Amino acid sequence: MKPVTAEIITIGDEILYGQIVDTNSAWMGTELTKAGIKVHQITSISDNPEHIVSALDDALTRADVILMTGGLGPTKDDLTKDVLTSYFHTELVLHEPSLADITAIFARRGMEVTQLNLEQAMLPAACTPIRNVLGTAPGMWFEQEGKVVVSMPGVPFEMKRMMSDIILPQLKAYFSTPEILHKVIQTTGIPESILAAKIENWEDSLPHHIKLAYLPHLGGVRLRLTGHGNNATTLEQEMQQQVDKLSKIIPNYIFSYGELTLEEAVGQLLKERGLTIATAESCTGGFLAHKITSISGSSAYYQGSVIAYHNEVKIRELNVKPETLKQHGAVSEATVREMAENIRLKFGTSIGVATSGIAGPDGGTPDKPVGTIWIAYADKDKTRTKLLNFNKNRLLNIEYAALAVLNLIRQSLVATVEE
Amino acid sequence: MKPVTAEIITIGDEILYGQIVDTNSAWMGTELTKAGIKVHQITSISDNPEHIVSALDDALTRADVILMTGGLGPTKDDLTKDVLTSYFHTELVLHEPSLADITAIFARRGMEVTQLNLEQAMLPAACTPIRNVLGTAPGMWFEQEGKVVVSMPGVPFEMKRMMSDIILPQLKAYFSTPEILHKVIQTTGIPESILAAKIENWEDSLPHHIKLAYLPHLGGVRLRLTGHGNNATTLEQEMQQQVDKLSKIIPNYIFSYGELTLEEAVGQLLKERGLTIATAESCTGGFLAHKITSISGSSAYYQGSVIAYHNEVKIRELNVKPETLKQHGAVSEATVREMAENIRLKFGTSIGVATSGIAGPDGGTPDKPVGTIWIAYADKDKTRTKLLNFNKNRLLNIEYAALAVLNLIRQSLVATVEE
Known part of the structure; x- marks a missing residue:
């Protein structure tokens, strides 16, 4: 079965100019991987309509799901919603539940809703709106020829809440995702090249559906096995057998079989x-x-x-x-x-x-x-x-x-x- | 004058799967911006030859400089060097100075050089090798029709050293970048919002070609003035006058007028x-x-x-x-x-x-x-x-x-x- 693939597009100059580190993509990458969806590319671009369109065009030729973040704020340098409205040949209509959410947020803060914020409740008719309980920019879910395009705000806690509550469950339901399992083996005290030589025979004997990655970092090399399969239990057993074999080859260099430092x-x-x-x-x-x-x-x-x-x-x-x-x-x-x-x-x-x-x-x-x-x-x-x-x-x-x-x-x- | 544009391509599944956060791109984005080079796109892809080639093809249609990181390690999941050798229709030849660097690194560690590491000194004939004084993977500088493609290791401290010592100076020389000056004023002990209120009048009075950025970080707010101009001496004087004005407004919160921690x-x-x-x-x-x-x-x-x-x-x-x-x-x-x-x-x-x-x-x-x-x-x-x-x-x-x-x-x- 062909794996479901995703691409992430982040929109905003602050990432390109290095003013913020893009931690959103790493979080989404982790969650999508855990959900059995393979992240194929992450692209960061500026708030520019032509660039958004071309990045989306390109991504749709390669992946099944496109997750976009950013460019949904109330100010005029936020262009994502207008670009998507035109991209999907649709028009903006008032979305009453979003209007109620936005009004409620301002009421909680004891402030008058601004016209700019009210316009955030105008959403493309062709999308399924995604509720934002933590901010004023709703998300948007588009479907086209079996593919899904989702647009979310770039504010990390708003994006994470939308992903966890709505988008990930909907993606798992929309595509029947295959099983992907990961196992991490952490080593220290041995350089990557010497480690690679020591475990070469074991690595070469891995079955085709279990892959090894070397992730060197300060003070050690993290080994990650990634397995693809249809049955989680069988796959888990197969992978554990490989880890057991490995641990007999380099017992003294392994300090953890998980995320422990x-x-x-x-x-x-x-x-x-x-x-x-x-x-x-x-x-x-x-x-x-x-x-x-x-x-x-x-x-x-x-x-x-x-x-x-x-x-x-x-x-x-x-x-x-x-x-x-x-x-x-x-x-x-x-x-x-x-x-x-x-x-x-x-x-x-x-x-x-x-x-x-x-x-x-x-x-x-x-x-x-x-x-x-x-x-x-x-x-x-x-x-x-x-x-x-x-x-x-x-x-x-x-x-x-x-x-x-x-x-x-x-x-x-x-x-x-x-x- | 049309600005010089750059794209960054990071290679490696660990970013796509969210196992590491891509801090390299933010650092490069900051340094390129300071050098007057505009970052147009950041693309993260896997260690896959076709994907590396298509990302490079696409980037070269848009930008003048392509900076690639990752995929230069000694193991078989590192493919960047082979892909670039074929991309630039060249062949691998032994680069004696890199061989000496690699041998010296192992000698210092008191270890035998492995065959895998020796092969890291084989570099494409068409590139100008970039010395790596901190690790075993040399960088590569390619030129083609007035554009520059650079490949660097993904290990942050190796990449940063190469960028600072060699690549940024070479890029500034290769493209004649406009005069851009930066002045950093470091404050501590005052929250960003209170600082902003205190210096609002000064900020509003800045001339159009001198811009202020607030860069809050753990323990302080770094203020960065960026000035554009044709004459470096005049610009330097103008900016220093603004810094002098600022230092009279908030004398006790400033601990450094530079990169001092x-x-x-x-x-x-x-x-x-x-x-x-x-x-x-x-x-x-x-x-x-x-x-x-x-x-x-x-x-x-x-x-x-x-x-x-x-x-x-x-x-x-x-x-x-x-x-x-x-x-x-x-x-x-x-x-x-x-x-x-x-x-x-x-x-x-x-x-x-x-x-x-x-x-x-x-x-x-x-x-x-x-x-x-x-x-x-x-x-x-x-x-x-x-x-x-x-x-x-x-x-x-x-x-x-x-x-x-x-x-x-x-x-x-x-x-x-x-x-």
Whole structure:
């Protein structure tokens, strides 16, 4: 069965000029995908009648559903409704229920309805109006030769409410959509190319109706399996079998089979095991603590931190031995080991972790170039250290180092094989 | 003079399926607009050869410059390079400098280069390769009948570096773009609507060729003046006069006349005055320290921090009196005042600052709802405290509070009028 395809057209200069980020399309993309409708293209254009018509013409040659947002406001630079009225060879007529909605909104705000807003209740005779309970611009649903064109306001919460309440259910009813399932497997600590080489045979053996995508991002590669089928239960089983196979190939690199972040996954591990943690940071300057405390409920396992940006603070607050600093320097395995072990003792936690490195852009030496970062993990049984060198810019070095510490915690707690 | 027009084509299912939000296009839209190039359309498509070709064909009928991102990774779902090689009737040849860059990246990571990554140095003979100093996928610059097609990786920091260093300067040189000057005035501590009312008369008096844009963002409103003209020197003078007028209207809300962030502006102030600072954080959990240490050279004024997530740590490490905690609670003016004063004494710095609050989503009470955050500033002469209540989500509460502390430092050091 051929999948139902959709295109999204967003109208308005503010997206083209970069004044706002188009988060509407990502939200619609997620919802349409979940509904089994394949998004084929997203197009952002300006409020220009010819451009709207040509974008719509083109989209209708490719897709079954066109979802348009924007250009429905009451001011004269909003042209979408007039363009669609002419496009579908129809005329504007008063839509009484929309008039009542608009009047009610102004009454709630204690204001007089303006003439411009009253005109928003004039809608193309050929469309099915879509009620807007949160604003003054109704949506419009057109059908033509088995295809659907929908126009919605660009205000995110108005659009989302219309999509959830009316448009998505109507689309699912209008087209009988096939089953599409997604499974996400999140990896960290392995570059995309090496991961790809490791799982190449598995990837090549995937059945034709299950596809793999690599989604690399800061600190990891997200793998997404997308399966198409007619029976949700069978498809779910087939996909789970593939995930199980994959997890045997790269057990230590997977930290989540869903949307959990690395800091959430680590937080869950600590909580499940009743462990507490404290941090001692030099080069990451608080970012590691921030990642940990960005998770709601982290106070259950997180005690606190000493950020020791200066050597004097490392000595006084973290009991790093002056001779260690003198002999090995602040950026060294010996120093970061003492930092992790001592913060654990100082704060009385199960685990202590530490960072010390050269975030850049200055401070590098031939021996220890910018990006040289030592990290350490200490618990009652062992201390593990790791040397990183990402050589990114300052902020990225800081972020990567914090993620590497989170992964070191995870691996120290769960990994069965030394990586 | 007809404006130079650009289109952006982003390639990759992850945008269509809504798994990532397309922030690249907004960034490119902003930079192209600043360079005097008009963005005409943004198109997001999947990694499909026919679709890439038809999107490119269409874009070339409308615009002078086509900027493509994505589909340049080493794996087999990345098809952009092969499609462009065939589109421009050329062939792949080894590009030695890119090979050296790729090899160097792997050498720095202490890893063996994979065959897949080596193949990333094979580039179309017809293109001018664009160096990627941050990743393994070089960019490509094609010219055809006076038009330019550029392909870049989709990884944001790699794309941004390429655009800033190479592509934008080359586009300005290739097309002779008109004079457009921008001046940015950054404000903080005043909501957009109140700011707009305060500067309304000034805004209305601006000459026709100088336009004002309000760009609100987390923690402030950025004002951008854009001037069009034929003579850069005259235009620069005219715009500077307008900025001077504005700075007399809202002196205490402006922290920068350029791209400086608030943390950079505060860092400069501390450096100029030879002051040092230490932080004591509860609810911000390291994010304030991170903001301060995200600035290169911050070790000149930043000593370190105690993150006291638990009351016990507040007592033991920050000498907060147990009776203060008992009588007023951790989230109180009295506690945050002791935290700021004591971290200053403990670390021997000129300034101590502190945060204590309820970031949420849990932990609120009728008396102290989620978002209740006390901040404090202490130096040898005075202690200033401030109660915040943003009532946003956890991360936003944390970020707003850190920015409010930075602004409290700035105001304590420079403000001539109490705000």
